[in-house]
Amino acid sequence: MKKIDSHILVIFGASGDLTQRKLIPAIFNLFCRGFLPRHFAVLGCSRTSFSDDDFRNKVVYNNEHLKQKKTTSEEEMKRFADQIYYQPVDSSVSNDFEKLKNRLEALDGSWSTRGRYIFYLSTPPSIYEVIPEQLYKYGLTKENDGSWKRLIIEKPFGNSLSSAKALNLELLRYLKEDQIYRIDHYLGKETVQNLLVTRFANSIFEPLWNRNYVHHVEITSAEDVGVEKRGGYYEHSGALRDMVQNHLLQLLAVVAMEPPVQASAKDIRNEKLKLFQSIRPFSHEDIRENVIRGQYMASKIKGKEVKGYREEHGVNPDSRTETYVAMKLFIDNWRWAGVPFYVRTGKRMPTKVTEVVIHFKSTPHHLFAGSNQMHTDNILVIRIQPNEGILLKFGMKVPGEGFNVSRVNMDFLYEDLANAYIPDAYERLLLDCMQGDPTLYARGDSAEATWAIVDPILEAWKEDKEIKMYGYPAGTWGPENADILIGEGKSWRYPCKNLVDDGLYCEL
Numbered sequence: 001m002k003k004i005d006s007h008i009l010v011i012f013g014a015s016g017d018l019t020q021r022k023l024i025p026a027i028f029n030l031f032c033r034g035f036l037p038r039h040f041a042v043l044g045c046s047r048t049s050f051s052d053d054d055f056r057n058k059v060v061y062n063n064e065h066l067k068q069k070k071t072t073s074e075e076e077m078k079r080f081a082d083q084i085y086y087q088p089v090d091s092s093v094s095n096d097f098e099k100l101k102n103r104l105e106a107l108d109g110s111w112s113t114r115g116r117y118i119f120y121l122s123t124p125p126s127i128y129e130v131i132p133e134q135l136y137k138y139g140l141t142k143e144n145d146g147s148w149k150r151l152i153i154e155k156p157f158g159n160s161l162s163s164a165k166a167l168n169l170e171l172l173r174y175l176k177e178d179q180i181y182r183i184d185h186y187l188g189k190e191t192v193q194n195l196l197v198t199r200f201a202n203s204i205f206e207p208l209w210n211r212n213y214v215h216h217v218e219i220t221s222a223e224d225v226g227v228e229k230r231g232g233y234y235e236h237s238g239a240l241r242d243m244v245q246n247h248l249l250q251l252l253a254v255v256a257m258e259p260p261v262q263a264s265a266k267d268i269r270n271e272k273l274k275l276f277q278s279i280r281p282f283s284h285e286d287i288r289e290n291v292i293r294g295q296y297m298a299s300k301i302k303g304k305e306v307k308g309y310r311e312e313h314g315v316n317p318d319s320r321t322e323t324y325v326a327m328k329l330f331i332d333n334w335r336w337a338g339v340p341f342y343v344r345t346g347k348r349m350p351t352k353v354t355e356v357v358i359h360f361k362s363t364p365h366h367l368f369a370g371s372n373q374m375h376t377d378n379i380l381v382i383r384i385q386p387n388e389g390i391l392l393k394f395g396m397k398v399p400g401e402g403f404n405v406s407r408v409n410m411d412f413l414y415e416d417l418a419n420a421y422i423p424d425a426y427e428r429l430l431l432d433c434m435q436g437d438p439t440l441y442a443r444g445d446s447a448e449a450t451w452a453i454v455d456p457i458l459e460a461w462k463e464d465k466e467i468k469m470y471g472y473p474a475g476t477w478g479p480e481n482a483d484i485l486i487g488e489g490k491s492w493r494y495p496c497k498n499l500v501d502d503g504l505y506c507e508l
């Protein structure tokens, strides 16, 4: 592991949900695992007025998400809390950044961190440009004599191609590209990184990973919950922006990119960019035929009434925001010519699951007459979450007379690895940034390239009133029309059944 320099991690949005739920617990786990440098401090910033002790109580002592291990003593807990500080900062008050600068300089002196800072933007996206500008104005983005400065920026990175470009341009006025870390927590997942190893460290998979052997590929990310308290945010986002533009396209790139020359940040990110550039642009006709959008509707799951999206708090009762999207796309390159990729994501599905399914082609000749070949074709399921692991389905002779074939499983589960510790995605990504390794962060050009893929869909949905929005009952796998998409005698993989049988499917 690369050495981690002493530094200060400044979190903007310190009073918010992400800090409480993900960031502080991730830093705590790094602390418990001994990864943090001896000279290290966290400075939380947001508008709310807290003293250092108030903030420590909120994010450490009273934080239900911070899972204190049995082995963590009270002294250790206190040692962790004592490294955490708070400084009120309102992004619209320039003077607050002067106070921040003074506070940082004082902490830098007392913790001997030599002017090395990570700034984490976990605020509303509307101030993603303001904070770097203020940091720049007060000389806080300037690097000299080993005093590096890095900026982590949360999603969403823009909400269209033009806004992503504008944000990139603005950030580059204050920082260099190699100082900017655009976080996509899907890339921090152990199982996503293992995809690279599965593909490029196994001679049995890579030779098959192309148009000659792969029939089609499915990528599913389903959530069983609805929009919960985030209806207001979701109304302006929708499934395409919230999930596809970032997480699912990043996952697709890891599944489909060419082997990088080396496992370096530059080579891997170059290959991902090439992959995004080879995705066939969606024409208006493609969007009408190959992209399905839907919205969950009220239903009864296990006897309990569940609200429809339009009844959720903060949602317009006539909303046209999609909570489900499924699409068929093609990658126009040598490896994948003619292989359809099916991508779907939705809220209020029957279960929470993210998986990649590689469907291999049938054998060229069906030797065992009478067997249903479709049900014996090889399938490789890479389970990103939950039940992290890899499942290979292959045909086996049913014992007894004749040659009847049925499909059986070869299943690897991470939890079977003795003493395997699977770090949370934020833990891994924070550690990488502390080490100055941007491999698992999105580069500016690829953020723009993924927006270029989804932008025409957003445009068409806005302009073409004839493109349908399908209602699906909460607790089901989404609009029935998505099955037509995959067609060809195949179907999506359904890891479990619909939770409701009699809900209404309709056009909205």
Ligand SMILES: NC(=O)c1ccc[n+]([C@@H]2O[C@H](COP(=O)([O-])OP(=O)(O)OC[C@H]3O[C@@H](n4cnc5c(N)ncnc54)[C@H](OP(=O)(O)O)[C@@H]3O)[C@@H](O)[C@H]2O)c1
Residues within 6 Å of the ligand: 012, 013, 014, 015, 016, 017, 018, 019, 045, 046, 047, 048, 089, 090, 091, 092, 121, 122, 123, 124, 125, 127, 154, 155, 156
């Ligand atoms: N929560 C998640 O699971 C999640 C997942 C992925 C990405 N994200 C992204 O992460 C970011 C933060 O999400 P969140 O859920 O933590 O949001 P949140 O709970 O609403 O927190 C926003 C934070 O920003 C601070 N803030 C707001 N306006 C400010 C201003 N003008 N100046 C300084 N601070 C300001 C707020 O504190 P004060 O009101 O005290 O100023 C608060 O600490 C968002 O961009 C979100 O899209 C969140």
